[in-house]
Amino acid sequence: MTGSDFVTEIMKLAKREHATQIVIGSHCRRWLRNPLRTSLADALSQETSGIGLHLVTADDKTSRITGRKFVFPPLPTLAKPFGIAFSCVLPAVLLGALIDRIVYLPNISLLFLIAVLGAATYAGFAAALMAAMLSALAYNFFFIPPLYTFTIASPHEVFALFIFVVAAVLAGSLGSRIRDQAKTARARAAAMQALYDFARKLSGTADVDEVLWASVSQLHAGINRNIVLLRPNGDTLETAAAWPPDTELGISEIAAARWANSRKEAAGAGTGTLPNCRFQFRPLTSPHGVVGVCGYEISIEPLDSNAERMFSAIIDQTATAIDRARLSSESAKQAVRLESERYREALLSSISHDLRTPLATITGAVTSLRELGERMTPESRDDLLQSIEEEGARLSRFVANLLDMTRISTGTLQAKREWVDVSDVVRSATERARKYFPAQSFETGIATDLPLLRGDSVLLEQVLFNLLDNSAKYGGGEPVNIYARRDGKELVLSVTDQGKGIPAVDLDRIFEKFYRRSKTDGRSPGTGLGLSIARGFVEALGGRIHAESPAVRKRGTRIVMRFPIEEKEQTLGSS
Amino acid sequence: MTLARILVVDDEPQIRRFLRPALVAAGYDVIEAENGTDALKAVATAAQMP
Numbered sequence: 005m006t007g008s009d010f011v012t013e014i015m016k017l018a019k020r021e022h023a024t025q026i027v028i029g030s031h032c033r034r035w036l037r038n039p040l041r042t043s044l045a046d047a048l049s050q051e052t053s054g055i056g057l058h059l060v061t062a063d064d065k066t067s068r069i070t071g072r073k074f075v076f077p078p079l080p081t082l083a084k085p086f087g088i089a090f091s092c093v094l095p096a097v098l099l100g101a102l103i104d105r106i107v108y109l110p111n112i113s114l115l116f117l118i119a120v121l122g123a124a125t126y127a128g129f130a131a132a133l134m135a136a137m138l139s140a141l142a143y144n145f146f147f148i149p150p151l152y153t154f155t156i157a158s159p160h161e162v163f164a165l166f167i168f169v170v171a172a173v174l175a176g177s178l179g180s181r182i183r184d185q186a187k188t189a190r191a192r193a194a195a196m197q198a199l200y201d202f203a204r205k206l207s208g209t210a211d212v213d214e215v216l217w218a219s220v221s222q223l224h225a226g227i228n229r230n231i232v233l234l235r236p237n238g239d240t241l242e243t244a245a246a247w248p249p250d251t252e253l254g255i256s257e258i259a260a261a262r263w264a265n266s267r268k269e270a271a272g273a274g275t276g277t278l279p280n281c282r283f284q285f286r287p288l289t290s291p292h293g294v295v296g297v298c299g300y301e302i303s304i305e306p307l308d309s310n311a312e313r314m315f316s317a318i319i320d321q322t323a324t325a326i327d328r329a330r331l332s333s334e335s336a337k338q339a340v341r342l343e344s345e346r347y348r349e350a351l352l353s354s355i356s357h358d359l360r361t362p363l364a365t366i367t368g369a370v371t372s373l374r375e376l377g378e379r380m381t382p383e384s385r386d387d388l389l390q391s392i393e394e395e396g397a398r399l400s401r402f403v404a405n406l407l408d409m410t411r412i413s414t415g416t417l418q419a420k421r422e423w424v425d426v427s428d429v430v431r432s433a434t435e436r437a438r439k440y441f442p443a444q445s446f447e448t449g450i451a452t453d454l455p456l457l458r459g460d461s462v463l464l465e466q467v468l469f470n471l472l473d474n475s476a477k478y479g480g481g482e483p484v485n486i487y488a489r490r491d492g493k494e495l496v497l498s499v500t501d502q503g504k505g506i507p508a509v510d511l512d513r514i515f516e517k518f519y520r521r522s523k524t525d526g527r528s529p530g531t532g533l534g535l536s537i538a539r540g541f542v543e544a545l546g547g548r549i550h551a552e553s554p555a556v557r558k559r560g561t562r563i564v565m566r567f568p569i570e571e572k573e574q575t576l577g578s579s
Numbered sequence: 580m581t582l583a584r585i586l587v588v589d590d591e592p593q594i595r596r597f598l599r600p601a602l603v604a605a606g607y608d609v610i611e612a613e614n615g616t617d618a619l620k621a622v623a624t625a626a627q628m629p
Contacts, residue, residue: 365593372601384600391596 011047018055025056085123085131092119092126093138097146104147112147113139113168120172124179132176140169195310198226199317206325210332216245219322223247223300226318227311230301232283233322234261241265241297253299256281261297268294273302288319290327298322358402362395369395397440405533408466409517412540419544420460426488426495427454429461433468434486441476444484451489458570459545467541468499470534471563475501478561494566502560505553514551515539538563584608584625588618 096119116139124132224247235244260272264285271277272284283299411417479501542549547567555562612618
């Protein structure tokens with residue numbers, strides 16, 4: 005506890021904790037030393053009602069041994085307050101002499117009172133006491149007749165000097181007490197600030213290791229002891245972080261740590277359990293149980309109340325932060341699980357639709373040909389054969405897409421890094437698309453200053469083909485335009501259709517796996533994989549892809565890809 | 580000669596594509612529809628015809 009009034013603070017604590025008994029220790033001869041002072045026990049006994057008060061007195065022998073004896077402080081420690089007292093009183097003397105020259109001031113002693121207060125607020129009680137004594141001497145010497153002697157002529161001056169000394173000592177003690185309180189308040193504010201900074205640091209991290217290291221360094225800085233943090237790993241406790249980092253624990257320390265972990269109570273040095281080790285261990289208790297153990301080295305003495313409070317606050321925050329980090333990593337895992345589940349469902353539904361239709365078509369066509377082929381016209385037979393061919397191709401494209409998708413999502417996709425002539429790629433992709441969609445018109449526009457691109461021509465062609473495939477399906481039969489041009493340090497490749505377009509809300513979603521806008525419209529048998537694969541490939545090539553809609557005359561969709569151009573560039577002739 | 584008239588309803592054009600010649604070869608008269616609305620319309624139109 006920190007406070008100026010012991011009794012009030014003790015009563016506050018007792019009420020807060022619902023204490024029913026208070027035990028205090030006391031010297032039986034206290035009144036001999038300080039007859040004016042009310043003892044703590046007396047003061048408490050007037051305040052407590054309904055709380056048992058136990059007074060434990062030490063007998064004389066032990067009190068002589070354990071009681072603190074008054075030792076005169078060594079001279080160097082007195083030199084500083086004396087210097088301050090002197091430098092406070094000297095100006096008072098000079099100022100007093102100056103005023104005395106000019107006007108007659110009967111209460112010149114008040115100047116010395118100011119000097120005493122100054123010494124009290126600046127350097128505490130010892131300085132104030134010395135300043136009071138110096139002031140009394142100086143006042144006597146310089147201002148009380150006969151002047152410049154330490155003798156006093158009139159009796160009332162003796163009395164006035166006595167009053168002055170009493171007033172000066174009282175003022176000094178009050179002043180120094182205010183100073184001490186301000187000091188305490190500042191120290192507490194600094195401690196609070198440190199804790200607040202620590203809390204903010206912890207709230208910014210979701211990584212258990214970071215939390216642990218932040219915590220040990222904070223503990224080390226806060227209580228200035230060696231710190232070790234242990235975390236359960238399976239059945240054992242392992243050192244997870246320590247300051248200094250090479251701290252080694254002995255067998256008894258580990259035993260104490262395990263005790264603290266399993267019994268949820270302090271163990272080790274300074275406690276009743278395994279007191280013979282160097283460290284004291286405290287459990288890190290979070291709302292979901294003990295998440296670890298924190299030990300600090302007890303070098304000479306246990307922590308004082310301030311350090312203890314700081315220690316408890318830090319380990320509480322650490323426990324909460326570890327707990328939160330654990331929860332957030334669990335929820336991240338859960339999200340991944342959900343995502344892969346969603347992926348699997350989408351894959352299944354896609355497979356069931358996109359594999360079954362071509363398979364049903366092929367099977368149906370083959371059966372019809374076998375059983376009824378003789379009665380069909382040659383045109384019908386040709387058409388059935390052609391549909392078998394087409395559906396077979398569609399199946400093989402679908403399977404290829406699935407394989408591509410798997411390569412992308414398992415991260416086994418390796419893009420080559422060769423110089424690629426984009427105009428060649430555009431031409432071959434367009435030719436392939438024209439073969440698949442003979443009725444569709446594809447128009448290309450390739451800039452003449454197109455640089456070579458560092459990448460993988462096979463991947464790039466696959467991307468372009470997927471986009472052309474898409475625009476042929478959704479482009480409503482209108483011409484599809486492919487443009488390639490240079491834009492600063494980027495090569496821009498775009499495919500524009502003049503179909504219905506895509507609503508703004510869906511523009512980003514079209515690159516998701518198995519996303520399909522018009523689900524089973526029959527006319528456009530898509531797998532929902534094309535754009536997703538395109539994005540995977542473009543990213544593997546170091547580029548970006550996005551969709552714009554409407555693209556032309558309030559209709560249509562434009563898919564734009566941008567690839568970085570590497571510096572060693574060669575301009576290519578027109579194609 | 581025509582045995583009966585069959586309405587084929589399927590949203591996949593490829594399915595209709597192989598069903599039609601097969602049913603025609605088996606001697607049926609075939610009409611097609613892509614969805615429920617078209618199917619009902621086709622039935623109504625067919626009912627008016629003799």
